[in-house]
Amino acid sequence: MPNNTALRMGALAVLIVCSPPSGRSETKLPAILSSHMVLQRDRPIHVWGWAAPGEKVAVTMHGANRETAGDSLGNWSVYLLPESAGGPYQLTVAGSNRIVLEDVLIGDVWFASGQSNMEMPLKGFPGAPVKDSAREIAGADQPQIRLLQIPKKAADFPLRDSDASWKVCTPETVTDFSAVAYFFGRELNARERAPVGLIDATWGGTVAEAWVSLQSISADAGLMPVFAARAGMMQHQSEMAAILAEEKREDEAARQAGRKPSSHEWHPDPASWGPSALFNGMVAPVTPIAIKGVIWYQGESNSRRAFAPTYGKLFPALIADWRARWHVGEFPFLFVQIANFTSDDGEGWAVIREAQRRTLSVANTAMAVTVDVGDPDNVHPADKQTVGARLALAARALAYGESVEYSGPLFRQATLEGSALRVWFDHAAGGLMAKGGAVKGFDIAGDDCRFAAAEARIEGTTVVVTSGGVAEPKYVRYGWANAPVVNLFNSEGLPASPFTSEDAIPAP
Numbered sequence: 001m002p003n004n005t006a007l008r009m010g011a012l013a014v015l016i017v018c019s020p021p022s023g024r025s026e027t028k029l030p031a032i033l034s035s036h037m038v039l040q041r042d043r044p045i046h047v048w049g050w051a052a053p054g055e056k057v058a059v060t061m062h063g064a065n066r067e068t069a070g071d072s073l074g075n076w077s078v079y080l081l082p083e084s085a086g087g088p089y090q091l092t093v094a095g096s097n098r099i100v101l102e103d104v105l106i107g108d109v110w111f112a113s114g115q116s117n118m119e120m121p122l123k124g125f126p127g128a129p130v131k132d133s134a135r136e137i138a139g140a141d142q143p144q145i146r147l148l149q150i151p152k153k154a155a156d157f158p159l160r161d162s163d164a165s166w167k168v169c170t171p172e173t174v175t176d177f178s179a180v181a182y183f184f185g186r187e188l189n190a191r192e193r194a195p196v197g198l199i200d201a202t203w204g205g206t207v208a209e210a211w212v213s214l215q216s217i218s219a220d221a222g223l224m225p226v227f228a229a230r231a232g233m234m235q236h237q238s239e240m241a242a243i244l245a246e247e248k249r250e251d252e253a254a255r256q257a258g259r260k261p262s263s264h265e266w267h268p269d270p271a272s273w274g275p276s277a278l279f280n281g282m283v284a285p286v287t288p289i290a291i292k293g294v295i296w297y298q299g300e301s302n303s304r305r306a307f308a309p310t311y312g313k314l315f316p317a318l319i320a321d322w323r324a325r326w327h328v329g330e331f332p333f334l335f336v337q338i339a340n341f342t343s344d345d346g347e348g349w350a351v352i353r354e355a356q357r358r359t360l361s362v363a364n365t366a367m368a369v370t371v372d373v374g375d376p377d378n379v380h381p382a383d384k385q386t387v388g389a390r391l392a393l394a395a396r397a398l399a400y401g402e403s404v405e406y407s408g409p410l411f412r413q414a415t416l417e418g419s420a421l422r423v424w425f426d427h428a429a430g431g432l433m434a435k436g437g438a439v440k441g442f443d444i445a446g447d448d449c450r451f452a453a454a455e456a457r458i459e460g461t462t463v464v465v466t467s468g469g470v471a472e473p474k475y476v477r478y479g480w481a482n483a484p485v486v487n488l489f490n491s492e493g494l495p496a497s498p499f500t501s502e503d504a505i506p507a508p
Contacts, residue, residue: 027051027095032285034165035102038146038197040109040290041085043328048077048288051095061091061104070095085194103168105146107195108188108399109291112181113211113283114298116204117336117387120380122179128380130179136385137171144194145169145185147177150201150286154269154277158213158284166197178202180336183388184295188395199291201282206272207301208314211283214276216321222313226275250344259377273301279321287325293332293399294322295391299356300338300379303347305508312355312505316362330364332398334391337367337497339374339381340483348508349482353498355505360410366394369408372495376483390494405430408494414476414501420466421476423501428461430491439463441486441498444473449502451477463488476501 029049039045047059051070058067059078066078087105092098112118116125122137124130147167153159167173174182178200185196203210209217209226217223271277302311319333337356338349353371360367368390375381393406409425409432416422421444425432434440439458442465443451454467454476465476479486479498488496500506 026097027055027057027093027099029093029099029101030161030285030288031165032148032162032289033101035104036146036168037101037148037166038105038107038109038195039083040197040292041106041194042082043290044082045080045106046077046288046290047080047091047093048075049093050074051076055095057093057095059091059093062086062089085192087195105144105195105197107144107197108192109197109199109289110181110185110188110395111199111201111286111291111294112178112184112296113201113294114296114336115202115206115301117300117339117380118178118180118295118297119200119202119204120179120384121176122182123175124179124382125380128378129382130384131382132385136179137175140169140171140174140182142169142174142186142189144189144196145182146195146197147173148197148199149177150199150282152203152272153281154210154271154274155281156277158280160285162282162285179384180297180388180391181295183385184391184395187389187392191392191396192400199286199289201278201286203272203278203282205301206278206298207307208298208311208318209275210273210278211298212276212314212318212321213279213284213325216317216324217275220313220317223310223317225310226314283322284325287322287327290328291326291331293334293395295334295336295395297336297387299352300341300349303338303343303349303352303508305346305348308348308351308355308508309505311352312358315355315359319359319362319365332395333362333365334394334398335359335365335367336387336391337369337371339370340376340481341374341379342376342483347482350480350484350498350500351505351508353479354500357410357497357499358505364398366398366406367497368394369495369497371479371484371486371498372489374483405490405492405494409488409490409496411478411497411499411501416473417464419471419473420464421473422459423463423465423476423478425461425463425490425496427494428490431461432458432463432496433489433491434458435487435489437487439488441479441484441488443467443477443480444470445475445477446470446472447474449475449506451475451480458488 055070064080083106088103091101185198189196373383396402397406407427409428412424414421439456442454442456444454445451452469454465477500
């Protein structure tokens with residue numbers, strides 16, 4: 001949407017969100033507070049809803065009781081004292097009527113969001129299966145895992161509720177639920193022996209700016225290009241049509257060449273790309289629920305040349321925005337670095353990966369590298385188990401305080417040694433290894449930033465990189481391609497992140 005329209009919508013949001021529920025004459029809870037839900041352990045338990053102005057409301061659970069009354073607009077809100085993991089409990093709300101929620105658990109709540117690789121359900125997409133999908137679904141009777149799937153909805157202002165309710169994890173309920181989120185939650189439930197609530201708020205083919213609040217975007221002048229880049233698309237849908245046409249041409253060319261067409265993300269609804277549209281419709285309704293943390297998998301749709309340069313500023317802004325909206329501090333924000341995909345020259349997947357890597361400077365974040373488990377011919381890799389497991393490793397370290405290596409090697413610095421560069425890494429204390437032969441994927445360049453393929457060898461916890469064509473090297477990079485061929489790992493078998501040592505992220 002154009003900038004002036006967006007700002008008008010921001011003002012309108014204040015009026016709409018604060019307006020009283022029309023015609024409400026009885027006590028009511030939001031749909032996302034339902035039977036079978038998980039409430040976050042060790043934090044004040046928030047229960048809220050609507051009633052007639054002045055109406056008295058009492059909330060009771062596990063021996064705790066709080067009373068309040070509807071304000072002049074009919075809103076009410078109470079907090080119960082924190083609880084340790086347990087349940088099932090019954091939660092009752094008594095006002096002009098009585099509401100009873102059954103089978104309520106206390107555990108850890110994780111918010112899973114992003115585009116199609118996080119959305120990809122356990123049953124897979126047509127033509128893009130999840131590895132061992134049938135077996136995984138059949139074994140998904142997990143009564144201590146609960147699922148809340150937020151419907152796809154774009155909105156012009158922050159909504160207060162969503163048409164969703166919690167479900168117990170069974171083969172039937174998990175089939176259409178995020179595979180990455182399920183594998184992540186299953187791992188944590190098995191290790192923590194505590195209930196896990198998973199909230200799936202995903203939409204394939206969407207851009208990061210759609211998931212950030214309008215207030216955060218408009219507060220940073222550096223993000224104003226977001227509105228300019230999207231204005232024409234929102235009004236005329238021409239860019240969406242161009243993307244679809246280009247991807248279809250790529251598929252047809254592949255067929256004529258006797259190759260399997262790539263699996264693209266399709267973008268059926270231009271509204272899903274509107275700045276703040278998905279924050280308003282799919283994130284805002286959930287922010288009153290206390291959470292343990294976030295898992296995020298997105299970036300592919302920001303890889304177009306027109307959009308990629310903004311990601312390095314946009315992604316940290318999204319993290320800060322969500323932390324501010326949830327009001328539960330700097331919760332762990334765990335994200336997936338986009339995998340390897342043979343896209344076209346109009347996209348800069350390496351630029352997005354580098355922006356994601358540099359976002360690790362934000363406190364209490366971790367990144368799961370996936371360049372070793374992607375599929376160059378399919379934007380939706382089948383191995384979601386590894387992705388979920390690596391996110392769970394990060395959660396064990398950041399959220400649960402385990403002393404466990406959770407990251408592959410991350411670039412620290414490069415030092416000049418004659419005509420070579422020595423590359424130093426974090427998360428490599430146990431040493432480095434190259435799978436399948438010599439180290440692949442390194443380039444070096446001089447002051448001119450003209451990179452040349454380089455030879456690399458491992459020396460302990462470092463890699464020494466040289467090239468006969470670069471006598472005075474200054475910069476080094478690794479895995480700098482849409483679908484890089486790389487093979488560097490640490491001793492724990494976790495892959496190194498692609499990177500460039502250049503001071504600023506280069507344009508695609």
